[in-house]
Amino acid sequence: MKKSEKNNDPETICAVDYAFQRIGGKHKGRVIYHLGTGLKRYGELRRLITGVTAKMLTQVLRELEEDDLVSRHVYLEVPPRVEYQLTDTGKELLPFIKLLSNWGRRQMGMKPFYELEVTEHIEN
Secondary structure, three states, X not given: OOHHHOOOOOOOOOHHHHXXXXXXXXXXXXXXXXXXXXXXXXXXXXXXXXXXXXXXXXXXXXXXXXXXXXXXXXXXXXXXXXXXXXXXXHHOXXXXXXXXXXXXXXXXXXXXXXOOOOOOOOOO
8 A cells, every 4th residue: 555545634533544655564564673783685585575475575665665665776787686674763663663573473482583672651
């Protein structure tokens, strides 16, 4: 879904819904997670993110680029080289992706990778 097609009216959408429109889906979080360690070529992402077809990975990367979460740089070489990295907006998501990773690992009975301190709690 293109950023321009998303519902940005604060009266009709919850901020959480808006965020998940941009980063939701089966593969977007994993792409952001892997790009969090730095610049990656398409082939590297293809190897790191298992269970995704080349077509789907390309679509996910395009959507993340349209949402200004990922930048794409094409080198005019033979064979062509394409590199992806997180934008500043995309980097803002890394603490949340790490929290989700820790939560998922705990739910799976595994030790969390990241030592993160949560300083704010949602009040009921």
